[in-house]
Amino acid sequence: MESGAISITTLSGGFDLRHTLESGQSYRWRRRDDGMYTESAPSGVWYETVTGDAYLRVRQRDGRLEWESTTDVEALLQKMFRLNDDLEAIYASLPNDSVIQRSIAQYRGMRIVQDPPFPCLISFICSAQMRVERIHQMQSALADAYGDPIEVDGERHHAFPTPEQLAGATDAELRDLGLGYRAPYVAKTARMVADGLDPRGALDRSYEAAREFLTQYVGVGDKVADCVLLFSLGYLEAVPLDTWIRRAIEHLYPDCDRGGYAETSRAIRARLGGQYAGYAQTYVFHFLRMQNDWQPASGG
DNA sequence: CGCCAGGCTAGCG
């Protein structure tokens, strides 16, 4: 195992590993806490994943992002956690309202991830009408069933399956993994990617055209497309209109509800500062989802 | 039991 550490004290806005990985952005990481994790011990907890053919684990401690891996992953971590994003500049671009400012205060340092496109695409197809914890569970099941194994310290881990590996899955097999009615969506989309339709084909397009491009996959509508654009392809203006953000729009930005997805999307992106609106969305999503006692009437 | 969860597709008008 190789190891190293990245100083995060000099990063603009800092870095918060826990909130970055536990805010429903990426579903490839597993927390190694043996169920003993508590609010009083938020740092020093290892998170692990398999990316490509490398096993990797990270933890945040003493102003550093420490890593251990089967290969050198320092440059990869910079990219995956978007450590070069100027968070203070991004915060300054967001609206000065209560929910935004409270979420920034609470989750300062949380960054948008840059996940590999295929796992991200499949994860968010699975996310339809599903709770965050179960989405994690489904992705782990897919990896265990179809992904390449890698053994580290006597423990067996699995990479997320490649498009080719997942293209071989049947609907019945995927239903047995708990995917429900998303099973045929996942199977068909995996075949489309395996047959050469690369989600990165969205990359050379403008934001709305890129979103449209991604909706050609089965199981991908506007919302899932926005998630892939934001959490994998670097479109930081993408604002996935999920149930939580729709609730926020209803109570906090009612004039942004224009009925249709595309029109509401334009209005809320403008309201959230445009260029980094996706950052605002992710902070609000995490804030509202964690604040189970949040009431619209007292949200001001 | 009913309701909800990071919605989407197919089939209507």
Add this chain to the structure above:
DNA sequence: CGCTAGCATGGC
């Protein structure tokens, strides 16, 4: 185009 029923599964 826009609108909506139906869809799997598990937790509360």
